[in-house]
Amino acid sequence: EAQVTQNPRYLITVTGKKLTVTCSQNMNHEYMSWYRQDPGLGLRQIYYSMNVEVTDKGDVPEGYKVSRKEKRNFPLILESPSPNQTSLYFCASSLLGAETQYFGPGTRLLVL
Amino acid sequence: GNSVTQMEGPVTLSEEAFLTINCTYTATGYPSLFWYVQYPGEGLQLLLKATKADDKGSNKGFEATYRKETTSFHLEKGSVQVSDSAVYFCALSVSNFGNEKLTFGTGTRLTIIP
Numbered sequence: 364e365a366q367v368t369q370n371p372r373y374l375i376t377v378t379g380k381k382l383t384v385t386c387s388q389n390m391n392h393e394y395m396s397w398y399r400q401d402p403g404l405g406l407r408q409i410y411y412s413m414n415v416e417v418t419d420k421g422d423v424p425e426g427y428k429v430s431r432k433e434k435r436n437f438p439l440i441l442e443s444p445s446p447n448q449t450s451l452y453f454c455a456s457s458l459l460g461a462e463t464q465y466f467g468p469g470t471r472l473l474v475l
Numbered sequence: 476g477n478s479v480t481q482m483e484g485p486v487t488l489s490e491e492a493f494l495t496i497n498c499t500y501t502a503t504g505y506p507s508l509f510w511y512v513q514y515p516g517e518g519l520q521l522l523l524k525a526t527k528a529d530d531k532g533s534n535k536g537f538e539a540t541y542r543k544e545t546t547s548f549h550l551e552k553g554s555v556q557v558s559d560s561a562v563y564f565c566a567l568s569v570s571n572f573g574n575e576k577l578t579f580g581t582g583t584r585l586t587i588i589p
Contacts, residue, residue, distance in 0.1 A: 367518070394575050405479075405564065405579035406519075413574070421576060453518060457575060462507050462526065462568060464577060466518035 365390045367467035369454050375473045376444055384439045384470045386454030393459040395437040396421070397429065400451040400469075409452075412437055413459060444474045477502045481565045481580035488555055489588050496550040496583050498539075498565035506567040508532075508541050508548040509577065513562040522550075522563070557587045 367388045376382055388395065396411040398421075408421030412431040426448055428440040437456075441448060454467040482497040500506065507526045511519040523532030528543035537552045548565060565580040 396576065398577075403581055405581045406577070407579075408576045411574055411576065419574065421574075455519075455577075459575070462575065463521055463524065464575065466511075466520070468516075468518045 365465070367454055367456055367465050369452075369467040369470050371470060372468065373471050375475065377475050378445055379443050382441050382444060382472075384441075384452060384454075384472070386437045386439065386467060387435050388437075388454075388456040388465070389435065390456065390458075390465065391434065392456040392465075393434070394464075395431070395454065395456045396464070397427070397437070397439050398453045398455065399423065400453060406453065409439070444472075446474045448472065449474045477506070477567060477569060477578045479565050479567055479578055479580035481563075482583050483581075484562075484583040485586060486583060487586045487588060490557055491554045492587075494550070494552040494555045494559075494585070496563055496565075496585070498548045498550065498580060500546050500548065500565075500567050502546075502567055502569055502578075504569045506569045508539070509566040509568065510537070510539055510548070510550050511564040511566060511579075513564065513582070515561070519564065555585075555587050557589055560585060560587045 397409040398406040410429040412418040452470045455464040457464040478501045509524045510522040512522045523534040525532040525541035531540045562582045566577045
């Protein structure tokens with residue numbers, strides 16, 4: 364089954380404790396992206412990647428890092444999480460230029 | 476920059492009612508337009524899309540027409556069901572040097588009462 368998976372689905376952590384949210388897709392998509400969803404703001408892009416070793420900032424990249432060492436994986440790294448990063452995070456992927464993006468189930472993060 | 480404005484929710488309707496969720500956009504270039512749906516506890520799923528002016532996207536009884544003259548992409552369904560209860564997002568995409576970024580509206584929560 365074609366899908367985008369994220370782990371963990373739920374995470375509670377404390378300020379400053381490094382964490383990684385994994386994202387994996389099995390559709391051989393070149394393009395992958397991370398969004399955060401906040402009430403009243405919709406979804407905003409954090410980072411994106413057009414292929415292996417090619418990543419760039421989206422609209423709200425501060426406090427986040429990403430890497431793309433393999434085509435299928437695109438982890439989101441919070442080196443020193445802060446409470447303002449409490450949010451619902453979605454990973455998405457698509458064939459480059461295909462327009463239709465496929466979303467993962469989301470990761471709900473609470474930073475205390 | 477690009478932006479999407481959609482109808483504030485929540486919206487509550489009775490089963491078999493007619494649904495309209497308004498969406499207008501501002502964009503540079505020639506955007507593609509989308510409606511995504513988010514069912515409780517799930518990720519976003521593409522509901523329908525339109526890639527050029529006057530195109531009509533349709534799926535599962537939902538329709539939306541790309542109106543360039545009014546910069547709108549309103550979502551409609553003639554007879555809603557309880558299973559349509561979800562959050563609906565209007566979005567646009569203008570490819571920018573390979574970034575397929577979606578710009579989303581704030582979402583409209585729809586609840587259908589039996």
